[in-house]
Amino acid sequence: MGRYVIRRLIQMVPLLLGISLLIFLLIQAAPGGPEAVFLERSTFVDPAAIESFRRRLGLDQPLHIQYLRWLGAVLTGDFGVSYSSGRPVLEMVLERVPATLELMGLSFVLAALIALPLGIYSAYRPYSFTDMSATTLSFLGMAMPVFWFGLLLQLIFAVQLGWLPTSGRVTVGDASLHDRILHLILPALVLSIRQIAGWSRYMRASLLDVIGADFIRTARAKGLSERVVVLGHAVKNAMIPVVSIMALDLAGLFSGAVITETIFAWPGIGRLFVQAMFSRDYPVLMCVLMIGSVMIVVCNLLADVIYGWLDPRIAY
């Protein structure tokens, strides 16, 4: 197992290099360049100012030189400075990590705590009233546009009822835990709804499959209680596909949630990414995307390791 993990870790190096080259080219391929921010002013701009901006950032260099420069700097731990704010990129990204983890982590745990039992129950009592309602709500959850749902919740809970704040992470001047939790509720709810909808469907489908299997019949024939049969034997086996889905969603923890964070003015990485995208802030984009890529690769490995634990037949 240890050797397997080490081998996988070594394989990550060329993989991530390839990914970095690919996203670098993709970002560059998008029309328009960082100098576009100058023109956001909608007023006269001295062309010489744009020219020296491009020169300072090395944007006048050929692409391969730009990539190698970026790669060389990153290998020494330097992600460069943001084109628009002039601040070190890593600092800009890291200061967003707590807010991102807070929101994504909470919605992840919330979704897991609701989705898995819901899926299990739906599979155990298929076509029951609970299953039917869960199915309907899941489809609703998946189909509902995030921005619309977010605004709707704001209208109900903040504008009409006045129970919760519309947006932001804190009320300025109030640093209490209570205030922070109030701010978390709506965005976390919006984010977890979709995951609950998705995961509970996977859980249900996978468990239905397993419950029909021969070894479950055998377990029942042995006289084991229903509880042990379902929770002990069936669920553990049914978890395998669910874990891989959840692991991939887990990778998203560090990328933030683009739409939800924008709607709720949440200071996470997703919003930083959107901002950087509109201003073509290449170093910030590269940093956020690379972190996201590393997380996906790592979480994939994690999922494989968990497989082995869930199903001893899978050996590496």
Place this chain on the structure above:
Amino acid sequence: MKARNWYTTLGALMMTIVLVACGAGAPSAPAAQPTAAPAAEPTTAPADVATAPAAEGGARKLLRIGYGGEIDTLNPLTSQFLIDIHLTMIEGLIVSNDKNEYIPVLAKEIPTVENGGVVELGGGRSEMTWHLQEGVKWHDGVDFTGEDVCYTWSFIIAEGSEVYNRDSYLPISACEVVDPLTVKMTWEEPYAAYNGLFEAILPKHIMEGQDPKTGDFNRNPVGTGPFVFAEWQSGEYIRVTRNPNYWRGPQYPAIDEVVFTFIPDANTRVNALKAGEQDWGQIQPNQVREFENLAGYKPILVSQNSWVHFDFSVKTERGQKLFGDRRVRQAIFHAIDREAIANDLMEGTVTVADTVIAPSSPYFNPDVPKYDYNLELAGQLLDEAGWVDSDGDGIRDKDGEKLSFTIMNRADRADRTTIAQFIQAQLKDVGVEVLFDTQESAAWTGTWRTGAWEAVVGGWILPADPSFTGLFACDGANNMTGLCSEELDALMKESDTKFSQAERKPLLDEAQALLAEEAFSLPLYYNVTPVVVSERLGNFKPSGTNLGSFWNVYEWTLE
């Protein structure tokens, strides 16, 4: 028994996944920590100092501004955003007010030929003397002097300063500090818009020895303004507190603290206002109605020095073929019902524009040729130009080419796309086909700069100074249409060299008329930016110039 534990195991598993994921990021984290920690310090450190007095005095007056997208830096000279937040902390020699005039701030008066501040030396050279306000101190207690003014000038003209209008400062060949409160500048050539320069002055003693691109000033500025920088929480808000030593006197400012919260989504801003979380917020024109009956708030329509326009480009071969003939351009302009755009699409919140200078400006020319909605005239002009529908498909053609063009739309400007759709429908009536090509903002700007497009709906903002040379001169840095008229060039360039309004006005009047006749860019309407403000806020005098609406924030009151 195993089964009973399963659920707890599951919970533990979840927690492990989260924890392992956090741990997985660890290898890079320690390396990052050292850089992050010290850099974050300067931004948060002064905050604690500033928060300290918050506890005393129960009725602390806090103004909550629901701002849009987050700004880039707090240096007003290098920021690419509207510098209204900046100007609450940092002041300039001048600012533009609600009447579209430049008024002195750190200067006692704006030098003119009439008041003796500008002395012409002959050969186009002149000398300009600025007298500065007495008793002005930077937020750190250091005296503000002419040294700071001249430093700011050298900051701007430095090679690679990337100040967006650096070229406007280049005619100044020398800046001399005569005495601490008098500055003399030598101009090598006359520049009519001089009174709009130096909208911000930087502190020499702080800026020296700092890299302007990455320095601490960008996140922790020191100015002379009514408010002192307190903190900037990335992605959340910027907080400024009352300057107790403000030079206009102890009665100013009348508000203790202002918080600018960044709320990028316009609908969320509306909800935040309705929930009473903000006292001030920018909204969209189509959201004005929702606030007409909201207790405690009032919507205000701020007319801008900006206008929305419909442009042709003749920079491509196809553009030349379609729009090279002035009659075609004029015909299409006549076929667009701008009254309907202003009254129906924009719900009557805006007024139709015929020229690029706003009516509030003294340089506004009301007598330019106007493109009233006239389908008959439009058809006649197109017939004359040889564009007729010869194959009966409803679209005019000439030499086998259809009179069909593409409007390039910006994805983030739904309002402009709606206008483009409106134009599309209207031009159908005169046998002109309009297609769309939608691009995301940076892509749009990139293509737009090359001139390789056929038509766009765009928007421009002018400062309180009315010069539009950069937009329409043959070599104008922001002229992307291919418009090039020697006569117009001569008029605009001459007007830029006149220091006095009496000499400048007739030239600009004629230039405006000529510009309308050329028919490359049809002004559609003057923009308004609706702002919703709490009725508690007093003395708010919004201004639609490029220096924003916080120009008199020192005298704002909050009940």
